[in-house]
Amino acid sequence: MNAALAEFWQNHIYQNFIAENRWKYLVSGLQNTFIITFFALLLGIVLGALVAVVRVSHDKSDRPGAVLKVLNAICKCYLTIIRGTPVMIQLLIMYFVIFGSVNISSVVVACFAFGINSGAYVAETIRSGIMSIDPGQMEAGRSLGLPYGMVMKNIILPQAVKNVLPALANEFIALLKETSVSGYIGLRDLTRGGDIIRSQTWDAFPPLLAVAVIYLILVLLIEKGIHAMERRLAQSDRG
Amino acid sequence: MIEVKNLEKSFGSVKVLNQLNLTINKGDKVVLVGPSGCGKSTFLRCLNLLEHPTGGEIYFEGQLVNGPDTDINQLRRKMGMVFQHFNLFPHLTVKQNITLAPVKLKLKTQQEADAQAMKLLERIGLADKADVYPNKLSGGQKQRIAIVRALAMDPDVLLFDEPTSALDPEMVGEVLELMKELADSGMTMVVVTHEMGFAREVANRVIFINEGKVQEDEPPQEFFTNPKNPRLREFLAKVL
Numbered sequence: 001m002n003a004a005l006a007e008f009w010q011n012h013i014y015q016n017f018i019a020e021n022r023w024k025y026l027v028s029g030l031q032n033t034f035i036i037t038f039f040a041l042l043l044g045i046v047l048g049a050l051v052a053v054v055r056v057s058h059d060k061s062d063r064p065g066a067v068l069k070v071l072n073a074i075c076k077c078y079l080t081i082i083r084g085t086p087v088m089i090q091l092l093i094m095y096f097v098i099f100g101s102v103n104i105s106s107v108v109v110a111c112f113a114f115g116i117n118s119g120a121y122v123a124e125t126i127r128s129g130i131m132s133i134d135p136g137q138m139e140a141g142r143s144l145g146l147p148y149g150m151v152m153k154n155i156i157l158p159q160a161v162k163n164v165l166p167a168l169a170n171e172f173i174a175l176l177k178e179t180s181v182s183g184y185i186g187l188r189d190l191t192r193g194g195d196i197i198r199s200q201t202w203d204a205f206p207p208l209l210a211v212a213v214i215y216l217i218l219v220l221l222i223e224k225g226i227h228a229m230e231r232r233l234a235q236s237d238r239g
Numbered sequence: 240m241i242e243v244k245n246l247e248k249s250f251g252s253v254k255v256l257n258q259l260n261l262t263i264n265k266g267d268k269v270v271l272v273g274p275s276g277c278g279k280s281t282f283l284r285c286l287n288l289l290e291h292p293t294g295g296e297i298y299f300e301g302q303l304v305n306g307p308d309t310d311i312n313q314l315r316r317k318m319g320m321v322f323q324h325f326n327l328f329p330h331l332t333v334k335q336n337i338t339l340a341p342v343k344l345k346l347k348t349q350q351e352a353d354a355q356a357m358k359l360l361e362r363i364g365l366a367d368k369a370d371v372y373p374n375k376l377s378g379g380q381k382q383r384i385a386i387v388r389a390l391a392m393d394p395d396v397l398l399f400d401e402p403t404s405a406l407d408p409e410m411v412g413e414v415l416e417l418m419k420e421l422a423d424s425g426m427t428m429v430v431v432t433h434e435m436g437f438a439r440e441v442a443n444r445v446i447f448i449n450e451g452k453v454q455e456d457e458p459p460q461e462f463f464t465n466p467k468n469p470r471l472r473e474f475l476a477k478v479l
Contacts, residue, residue, distance in 0.1 A: 137328065139320075139326065140327075141340075142312075142315065145392060
């Protein structure tokens, strides 16, 4: 029994993770996954909120101005293209075409590609949040003399984002897992780290399982974080 | 203070306001009554451009309200509005509700606005609610705070759009009481309401709107005891 355990340790754990410091592939990969997810999330939320506000402002206005019409058309185009094509293709185009002739870190390219991709989904989520807010809120804000943008920022968006927090959490989780295709532009993220170990040891299960478990733990942590945030924001809901 | 000339408003093919003319002077307490759908709320919402008139002109303190070059935000600071459904900001505390606009518009510092908010809340006996969220308040308290929120901008006129229609009957009194106090302090008020008692007691002019026009514009005594317009007589017979 002991011998079997020792053999298991030697062949599967030691070889895959400890020998030649192979665990470092996972750690540095995780670091890149973190960086990409974080900045893509940031970019996605900013972009998504902006696009959502343009779309709502256009749709709710009785007679939208020329600038708003153009912006709305651009936003619609963006949503159609980004949501209609696979994120991997977008990543490849971003890396090999748009930044093809520029010497730029693949991590930065991935941040942009995933951020722009995420923005489209966040935009529609936040838009549905804004649509769910009683029009009386906008009227009350405007009747106090606040300009449209200020009412949006201080009154409508905080309530809208709160309402769609669970859907945003969903998008955050999806984003984290989608970054696993980053390996296609030669980027060493968590998934690629596990894959490199596999290619060295020819023992597929342990590194892939380790990668899967790490993703799962991260997702559970995100869920916990979002839940805490929801509870804090629900302060004003308790009757 | 407010001058309305040939005001028209159509929704699609429905003409809600039709060549409506009205002048409201400083210190006036005007109550607008009329059958539902007669356009009284629409008229009120046109005054601060929550609805865009399809014709005519509105002047507020000499400035054209519905002109293409009007800075409506500037004018709205001086025209407070109170809504049927209160429209307090649910994600902000009572005090934040009151101070948001004056602070964001840089009319007051946060300290000044806080002090003013507390003073206003004390005046209506709700100082202890300063840091609670609106969902903890009764309808009557919500509406009184909505009135205070409008007052925090130091408006020259207050517009009330059926301020007691969404309230439980026992809470109507406290809101009317506050409105009466405001009227006594000299505030110019334009009130759309079904509270005929309030109209009789507080208004100096009661106006009957029907078919998009002002049909009668009299002091309350005359309005209720000696109505001239036949449609108004019919209306009063139903509501009194």
